[in-house]
Amino acid sequence: MTTATLSLVGVTRRFGALSSGGSVAVDGLTLDVHPGELLALIGASGSGKTTTLRIIAGHEMPDEGRVFLDGRDITALPPRQRGFGMVFQHYALFPHMTVGDNVAFGLEARGVPKAERRERAARALANVGLANAGGRQVQSLSGGEQQRVALARALIIEPKVLLLDEPLSNLDPTLRRTTRDELRAMLHRLGVTALFVTHDQEDAFAVADRVALLERGRLLQVGRAEELYDRPATRSVAEFIGRATLVPARVSGDRAVLTIGGVARDVHVVMPNGETGDGSRYAVLRPDALEMADPASSGGWPGTIVERRFAGALLAYRVALAGDIEVEVHTTERGREIGESVGVRISREPVAVV
Amino acid sequence: MHTPNKTPRKTLRFPVPVIDPIAGSRGPSAIRSLQSRTLLLAAPVIAILAWTVVYPNISVIVGSLADGARAWKEFFASPADREAVVSTLIVSVGSVIAATLIGVPLAFLLARFEFRGRRTLSAIATLPAALPPLVGVVAFMFLYGESGVVTRIVQHALGLERAPWSLTGLWAIVFVHAYTMYVYVFLFVSAGLERIDTTLDEAAEGLGASRAVRLRRVTLPLLTPSIGGAMLLVFMSALGSFSAPYVFGGGIRVLSTQIVASKLNGNLGLAYVETTVLALAAIVGLVVLRRFERRRSYAMSGKGRQTRVVVTSPLARALLPALAIATVAVLLLPHAMVVLVSFARDGAWTTQVLPPEYTLDNFRRMATDPALWVPIRNSVTMALIATAANVVVCFVAAYLIVLRRFPGRRLLELLVAIPWAIPATAIAIGLASTFNRNDPLTLRVLLVGTFWILPLAYFIRGIPLVATAVEGSLKQMDPSLEDAAHGLGGSWLMAVRRVILPAARPGLIAGALLAAVTAVGEFVASIVLYTHANRPIAVEILAQLRSLAFGTAAAYSVLLIGLVLTITLLARWTEGRMARSGSPVGA
The missing domain is CATH 1.10.3720.10 (MetI-like)
Structure with missing residues (x-):
């Protein structure tokens, strides 16, 4: 399958006049998707993910900026000439056609003879584990099957880039977890360049090679999932990705002093994007980088457990520290109870500051 | 976890052309080609509709002013026209009241209760709408007109010398309208009831609301848009109704018949004025109705499950089927009567209750x-x-x-x-x-x-x-x-x-x-x-x-x-x- 580099340069899309309550859906977005890469576009509702995807697909025009494919400007190219595959959020399967006709539609549009269409559609369906489903009606499919048909339909045209709009959001949680593993495996096997939009960071982490986080149409950070988690570029990223408690920190060099309730601790920190400079910042305390200790032991902040939640392999405790600060601690320790006095200390350094 | 409608619907559409000259000049060709195809399609359709729908109305308005304001002065000075306006309003309001009084209870009865005869009744309930306008009027004439079957039966039963009523005048028009137009109310309210999630009612009941309170505070408020929309629809239909006033009006003038009369009398200017007044009233109605419809759909969550209460009270169990049969009979009578008369020999039916020869x-x-x-x-x-x-x-x-x-x-x-x-x-x-x-x-x-x-x-x-x-x-x-x-x-x-x-x-x-x-x-x-x-x-x-x-x-x-x-x-x-x-x- 062909691979390509997709680039967005300064893409901006406004809806309505700004003066009369319009809004900027996408704001100066610049982003590259490398050959064979799975890039996830994440963000809250209204962050401009879907509009970005529609601009890439050609269903929407940017007011400013350019879209390039392998260095060629495709901003003005109609969707049908881009040769992208798209999986829509609700799949957009043609309800009046059979599964086979749906999958073969892109070939029909390219004037591929009927016999070949049928054969290739059958193969595409077999590829997504739906061999022999070609004659079925779209309505008879389950949600997961519809998703796979939509994928087969998008892949049959050997797309230069595959676009997926919330492909997992209509699946129930169990199916969702297996589907996303399958999706990742399949896309990697085919080596297809793919961009997928989701509001669910777990989906993004599970499927994508890199993650781009949008907020109000702006790109906050793009990188591998752990980069966004461990070294958030801004406070918004730190708050959006994973769980975190932000604690005031005085930075000097690669160390900082965190003071909670008068108890100061000196930690090794890492600045976003290799920034330098001393001053007041916030330290990002992640639940998995904290541990419990005896209230009296040194190196910890004293607090009280206020909430206890079983989270599979780990237990999640919420601990109220002094000064109205609450942190969450993920640990394998199971014996602690609500109301217990504990100490909380940092177990993994460096700590990110934003 | 998915969020439906997270993007406003307009983002799913193609953008309208940007008026900004700079943006326009470098407007990308793809969307522009689609946009120009859209305009290429829209232009002839809009032209056809403007020519056939709008132009005639403008022509009427222009025609009404052809003689300066003479025709308008004549309209406002004419007692006949004043009477026509008043009668039109009375007929319209009367039709709304009558249609609502029949349609709303019938819709509730059929949507909320289970009783013998319910299925038949609901199958028949919309039948009046299937009568072509003039045919309904003709059927009513055969049934309730001065020499109609029902009229004659009542006359004979009471031993009267003359018909107990004559089917003319305002009430006759309203009577016919009630029969044909209650269907709108019935359909709107039925659809409204169907959309209401009955769990809302159950929730209110669980919170301790009595049946009356639930009706007043939950069901009726949710239905208001449906009922209001239907009433407006009846009002507009009655406003423009022609067949019933034309046949049963007797001496009564309404605007629609007055228009035809003015035209036949050769007073075209007056006919145009009357037409303008009637059309304007209708347009106002349309605008109000559109407003209403926009508000109509409360976002009903859930599946709108329907449950019908099985009628248990012995009195109701006995009365409801009888009532249902009677209603079905009344609804079917016009159709039956037309069929019966279609086999009657022309000219043979004079004073008898039923046509004598078939x-x-x-x-x-x-x-x-x-x-x-x-x-x-x-x-x-x-x-x-x-x-x-x-x-x-x-x-x-x-x-x-x-x-x-x-x-x-x-x-x-x-x-x-x-x-x-x-x-x-x-x-x-x-x-x-x-x-x-x-x-x-x-x-x-x-x-x-x-x-x-x-x-x-x-x-x-x-x-x-x-x-x-x-x-x-x-x-x-x-x-x-x-x-x-x-x-x-x-x-x-x-x-x-x-x-x-x-x-x-x-x-x-x-x-x-x-x-x-x-x-x-x-x-x-x-x-x-x-x-x-x-x-x-x-x-x-x-x-x-x-x-x-x-x-x-x-x-x-x-x-x-x-x-x-x-x-x-x-x-x-x-x-x-x-x-x-x-x-x-x-x-």
Whole structure:
């Protein structure tokens, strides 16, 4: 399958006049998707993910900026000439056609003879584990099957880039977890360049090679999932990705002093994007980088457990520290109870500051 | 965890052209080509609708001012016109009250209670709407007119010398309207009740609300938009109603009949003024109704589960089926009466309760006598022509309205809705005032007095019916289907052929059948515009009635009812087939 580099340069899309309550859906977005890469576009509702995807697909025009494919400007190219595959959020399967006709539609549009269409559609369906489903009606499919048909339909045209709009959001949680593993495996096997939009960071982490986080149409950070988690570029990223408690920190060099309730601790920190400079910042305390200790032991902040939640392999405790600060601690320790006095200390350094 | 409608719907559409000159000049060609195709499609459709729908109305308004304000002064000074305005309002308000009083309880009864006879009653409840306008009036004449069957039975039973009532005047008009128009209220309220999630009621009950409190605080507020919309619809129908006032008015004048009278008297200026007043009132009604409809759909969550209470009280168990049978009888009586009279020998039925002689002659003559066959051929031909035009124009219009964004979309929406609001009399007067001479400069073509004026009138009346139905179908379609077709490399034509048309098909068929039904039985515009050569069935029925050939008139009516029923059943059948073969996946 062909691979390509997709680039967005300064893409901006406004809806309505700004003066009369319009809004900027996408704001100066610049982003590259490398050959064979799975890039996830994440963000809250209204962050401009879907509009970005529609601009890439050609269903929407940017007011400013350019879209390039392998260095060629495709901003003005109609969707049908881009040769992208798209999986829509609700799949957009043609309800009046059979599964086979749906999958073969892109070939029909390219004037591929009927016999070949049928054969290739059958193969595409077999590829997504739906061999022999070609004659079925779209309505008879389950949600997961519809998703796979939509994928087969998008892949049959050997797309230069595959676009997926919330492909997992209509699946129930169990199916969702297996589907996303399958999706990742399949896309990697085919080596297809793919961009997928989701509001669910777990989906993004599970499927994508890199993650781009949008907020109000702006790109906050793009990188591998752990980069966004461990070294958030801004406070918004730190708050959006994973769980975190932000604690005031005085930075000097690669160390900082965190003071909670008068108890100061000196930690090794890492600045976003290799920034330098001393001053007041916030330290990002992640639940998995904290541990419990005896209230009296040194190196910890004293607090009280206020909430206890079983989270599979780990237990999640919420601990109220002094000064109205609450942190969450993920640990394998199971014996602690609500109301217990504990100490909380940092177990993994460096700590990110934003 | 998914968030429906997280992007405003307009982001799913193509952008309207940017007016910013810089942005416009470098406007990308892809969307521009789609945009120009949209405009290329929209221009002729808007032109056709502007020419046939708007232009005649403007022509009427201009005509009303032809003599300066003379015609308007005459209108305001004329006692007859003042009376007509007052009567029109009384008839309209009276019809609303009567239709609501019948429609709302009936809808509640059928939606909320289970009792013997419920199924039959709900199958019959909408039947009055299936009567072509003039046929309903004719049936009422046979039943409740001065020499009608029911009237005679009451007269004999009470031993009266004269008929106990005469079916004339305001109350007679309201009586007929109540019968035909309660169906709107019934349908709206039934649909409203169906949409209400009964768990809302259960929630209120769980919170301790009594049945009366639940009705007052939960059900009725949720239904207000439905009831209000239906009442407005009845008001507008009654406002423009012509058949009932024309036949039963007696000395009563209403605006619609007054218009025709003024035209026949040769006072065209006055007729134009009256038409303008009536059309304006209707447009105001349309605007208010649209406002209402926008507010109508409370976001009902859940599946709207329906539960019917099984009636247990012994008294109600005994009374309800009897009431249901009586209601069914009243509803069916007009149809039955028309069928009965269609077998009566013309001229034999005078003072008897029921026609004394029966024969198949009326139908035989209709099939053999060319003079009697002509109206049938006319109606069917003209309805087919009008419907074919409706299908083409309305499909394009609905496609543009639902799936495209372009300047003029709102205008198109309005153009499509106008003929629905404007009373048929006003449409007819507009056509008569516009297409009465050949004048290329003012875009006039001589159609009055030719065959083509009636197909044109039927076409105009059919526009909102077909367009609304197609819009309904297309709105159910997930708009990303068209994007998907384009994204997979399909050309615009391929997307239309393989995706849009199939999605529009149920509405296209239902709308076309409805338009055909309406056109075949059309009376109001026809009576103003027909010539002897293209006289349709409804006009012929009136002519037969005037010559006291009740049997022949009834036979025509039966034929019309038969046509309407056939087409309606055909529509249901295709709908059922569509439903089985799958409805579009909603977004």
